[in-house]
Amino acid sequence: xxxxxxxxxxQLQEKKPEDYEKIVNIINNPEPxxxxxxxxxxxxxGVWFWTGALTMFAFIYEVITGLIMLFYYEPSNAYTSxxxxxxxVPYGEIILTTHLYGAYIMIALLYVHLLRNLFVGAYKxxxxxxxxxxxxxxxxxxxxxxxxxxxxxxxLSADATDVGRGIAQGFPVIGNYIMEIIFxxxxxxxLFHRLLAWHILFAGLIAVVVAAHFFLAEAMTIMP
Numbered sequence: 001x002x003x004x005x006x007x008x009x010x011q012l013q014e015k016k017p018e019d020y021e022k023i024v025n026i027i028n029n030p031e032p033x034x035x036x037x038x039x040x041x042x043x044x045x046g047v048w049f050w051t052g053a054l055t056m057f058a059f060i061y062e063v064i065t066g067l068i069m070l071f072y073y074e075p076s077n078a079y080t081s082x083x084x085x086x087x088x089v090p091y092g093e094i095i096l097t098t099h100l101y102g103a104y105i106m107i108a109l110l111y112v113h114l115l116r117n118l119f120v121g122a123y124k125x126x127x128x129x130x131x132x133x134x135x136x137x138x139x140x141x142x143x144x145x146x147x148x149x150x151x152x153x154x155x156l157s158a159d160a161t162d163v164g165r166g167i168a169q170g171f172p173v174i175g176n177y178i179m180e181i182i183f184x185x186x187x188x189x190x191l192f193h194r195l196l197a198w199h200i201l202f203a204g205l206i207a208v209v210v211a212a213h214f215f216l217a218e219a220m221t222i223m224p
Contacts, residue, residue, distance in 0.1 A: 051113035058106035065099040075192035078153030103145050130216040137209050144202035147195050
């Protein structure tokens with residue numbers, strides 16, 4: 001199946017027969033894991049091939065700092081626990097601030113990664129499923145960012161949850177049910193318990209989809 005797809009792609013792109021045979025050989029006889037980084041990734045301009053790895057490293061940092069903050073976060077007293085973490089926990093300001101801006105960096109890197117693959121045609125067969133899993137990762141990342149942004153309990157958090165409630169209520173018939181599932185029964189304790197639960201759930205889903213995304217990358221091999 002892979003050979004058929006590659007033959008079709010190479011016919012469309014008018015590649016040389018020896019190039020086709022070389023790529024088929026790479027797919028049928030891949031290097032053992034862990035595979036060495038291709039030479040072109042170390043050359044000038046090779047940074048564009050590292051955008052996915054950089055996004056993964058940003059996610060790992062978010063998980064580590066997020067787990068540290070989870071030990072101190074109290075959904076029943078969201079704002080005070082956030083303030084206490086900032087001012088009483090050693091290096092709390094650094095951890096929380098870098099967690100916040102690390103999320104911005106992760107989202108930016110994810111957009112760069114997706115747009116780069118879109119412009120160079122890396123979304124085409126046989127990497128279509130890999131690209132679609134990247135789109136899913138973008139949506140999950142935006143979701144985990146929204147719920148995390150709303151956990152602090154400050155004015156910006158309240159504004160973000162109000163916007164979310166408005167969007168949920170905009171759905172006909174099921175709007176109120178969606179709002180209750182996502183934002184709880186209307187009490188502050190219920191709200192922040194739900195936000196924290198969704199934040200952790202989305203982070204877990206990202207980890208699962210990232211694993212599948214990297215499996216597809218290994219299955220299709222790493223090629224320019």
